[in-house]
Amino acid sequence: MTEVKLDRxxxxxxxVEAVQQFDLTIREGEFLVLLGPSGCGKSTTLRMIAGLESIxxxxxxxxxxxxxxVDPKDRGVAMVFQNYAxxxxxxxxxxxxxxxxxxxxxxxxIAQRVGHTAELxxxxxxxxRKPAALSGGQRQRVAIGRAIVRTPKxxxxxxxxxxxxAKLRVKMRMELQELHGRLNATSVYVTHDxxxxxxxxxxxxxxxxGVVAQVGTPREVYDHPADEFVAGFIGSPAMNFVDLSRDDxxxxxxxxxxxxxxSLPMDTGPRRRIRLGVRPEHIEVLPGATGADGxxxxxxxxxxxxxxxxxxxxxxxxxxxxxxxxxxxxxxVRGDTVTIRLNPAQLxxxxxxxxxxxx
Ligand code: ADP
Numbered sequence: 001m002t003e004v005k006l007d008r009x010x011x012x013x014x015x016v017e018a019v020q021q022f023d024l025t026i027r028e029g030e031f032l033v034l035l036g037p038s039g040c041g042k043s044t045t046l047r048m049i050a051g052l053e054s055i056x057x058x059x060x061x062x063x064x065x066x067x068x069x070v071d072p073k074d075r076g077v078a079m080v081f082q083n084y085a086x087x088x089x090x091x092x093x094x095x096x097x098x099x100x101x102x103x104x105x106x107x108x109x110i111a112q113r114v115g116h117t118a119e120l121x122x123x124x125x126x127x128x129r130k131p132a133a134l135s136g137g138q139r140q141r142v143a144i145g146r147a148i149v150r151t152p153k154x155x156x157x158x159x160x161x162x163x164x165x166a167k168l169r170v171k172m173r174m175e176l177q178e179l180h181g182r183l184n185a186t187s188v189y190v191t192h193d194x195x196x197x198x199x200x201x202x203x204x205x206x207x208x209x210g211v212v213a214q215v216g217t218p219r220e221v222y223d224h225p226a227d228e229f230v231a232g233f234i235g236s237p238a239m240n241f242v243d244l245s246r247d248d249x250x251x252x253x254x255x256x257x258x259x260x261x262x263s264l265p266m267d268t269g270p271r272r273r274i275r276l277g278v279r280p281e282h283i284e285v286l287p288g289a290t291g292a293d294g295x296x297x298x299x300x301x302x303x304x305x306x307x308x309x310x311x312x313x314x315x316x317x318x319x320x321x322x323x324x325x326x327x328x329x330x331x332x333v334r335g336d337t338v339t340i341r342l343n344p345a346q347l348x349x350x351x352x353x354x355x356x357x358x359x
Contacts, residue, residue: 002063002076002153002186003028004049010057011044018044020210022058027202029184035197036207036233042190043158045207049188050079050156063153078147079156082163084139086131086146092118093127096146117145120179137168141175148183157189161196173199194234198222206230228355231277231348237312239348240278240322246271258318262294265344266358274358277348283324284341285313285332295344301336315340 004026011019019041026032034042047053049060051072060067067075086095093114100110118124121141131139140160147155160176161169173196180187180200191197197204198218206213206221206229214226225231231239242259244252252274253260261276268274289298299322303314311331313324317340324340332338349358 003061004154004186004188005061006045006049006058007061008058009045009048009055009060011041011048011053012056018210019048022212024205024212024215026186026188029186031180031187031189031200031202033189033191033197033201033204034207035191035194035204036213037192040207041210042192042207046079046156046158046188046190049075049154050077051075052079076153077156078150078152078154079158080140080143080147080160082159084131084143084163086139086142088131091128091130092123092134092142092145095131095142096149099146099150113149113151114145117148120148120182121145121175135168136164137172140164140172144176144179153186155183155185155187157187159190159192161191161193169196176200194236198234204234206233224357224359225277225348226357228275228277228350228357231350231357235279235281237280237323237325240280240283241350242276242278242320242322243273243352244276245273252276254318254320256319259297259320261342263344264347264349266347266349268349268358271351271358273352275350275352275355277350278322278342279346279348280312280323280325282343282346283315283322284343285315285324285326286339286341287332287336288339289337290339295342297340297342299338299340301332301334301338304331304333306331313338 006022006024009022022045034045036042044053048055055068062075096114097110118127123141123145126138161172164172177200189200201218203215203217204221205215208229214221214230221230221234225234242254244254247253251260251262252264297317299315299317301313302316305312306328309328310325311328313326313332315322315324
């Protein structure tokens with residue numbers, strides 16, 4: 001188990017700054033997830049840790065030692081790739097044994113380590129097969145096994161589940177969680193899938209345009225997103241945003257006045273306008289119109305989508321559109337009139353210029 005320190009690391013490709021001032025200590029045994037949209041610099045950061053990409057600025061320390069100029073194979077890291085990167089003509093055993101053979105580990109020890117890892121991953125019966133005769137999930141397990149046999153100090157995962165179908169992804173996600181529980185190795189995991197990030201991470205780093213937007217536990221980034229970008233990226237379906245202006249009474253209202261809030265719990269300072277954020281799962285939907293008072297509003301159901309356990313309702317409150325997530329049994333349907341209630345404690349607000357969250 002090893003600590004990984006990124007000391008204001010940066011990467012430029014000519015004039016393009018792919019990663020800027022990435023400053024973070026990844027704790028021993030921590031499962032850290034780098035999350036963000038395509039092109040935000042996640043893979044570049046991971047590849048800098050792996051040594052597959054040079055570091056333009058700052059220092060990388062693994063277990064206290066500076067690694068900027070150390071060969072990838074001498075960093076004590078093992079990487080699992082999205083495309084598995086298995087040797088097609090070698091058996092599962094030989095794929096997993098490869099790195100140990102290169103290190104001239106005695107054959108008996110190789111057999112023992114590969115055998116033990118295969119058992120851990122449920123691959124014992126497949127050791128003599130070639131990758132073409134395996135399912136996608138089994139191939140990804142071999143790729144993970146190949147990293148485990150090397151007993152690295154740090155595991156690096158580059159979108160390892162992206163090539164699997166949705167059902168298998170959920171299964172492999174759980175296997176990865178269980179595996180981490182057993183190995184407890186420091187891990188850095190790149191994904192653009194916020195559900196993967198929320199379920200696997202001890203801490204999530206959300207990146208936006210090469211810059212770290214927020215670092216926190218899944219709970220922290222969901223409950224207290226640092227800015228509008230994080231608020232919109234974490235949570236599915238995404239948070240609703242509505243611009244509000246302060247009225248003469250100190251309350252807040254949407255442009256046509258259909259959504260009016262007597263007060264907001266956060267410190268809005270002298271601002272005359274803010275952006276309100278409401279998660280779909282935080283809108284309480286009551287049947288029928290019970291009249292508006294305070295934080296209760298009459299809404300029309302414009303669309304309804306049954307997902308199974310849940311349903312999504314597209315609601316119109318005058319000119320304001322909100323997406324709400326409700327239980328899938330006897331939910332309101334298109335054409336219904338409902339009453340919605342907002343809980344002040346679950347509302348978010350953002351500065352319109354800086355996009356920062358108001359607390
Ligand atoms: P992500 O993994 O989050 O999708 P990347 O780390 O791959 O993003 O890329 C971050 C940024 O760096 C992108 O704008 C990308 O176009 C740029 N980039 C990545 N690799 C290169 C390269 N070899 N040359 C120039 N620009 C690159």
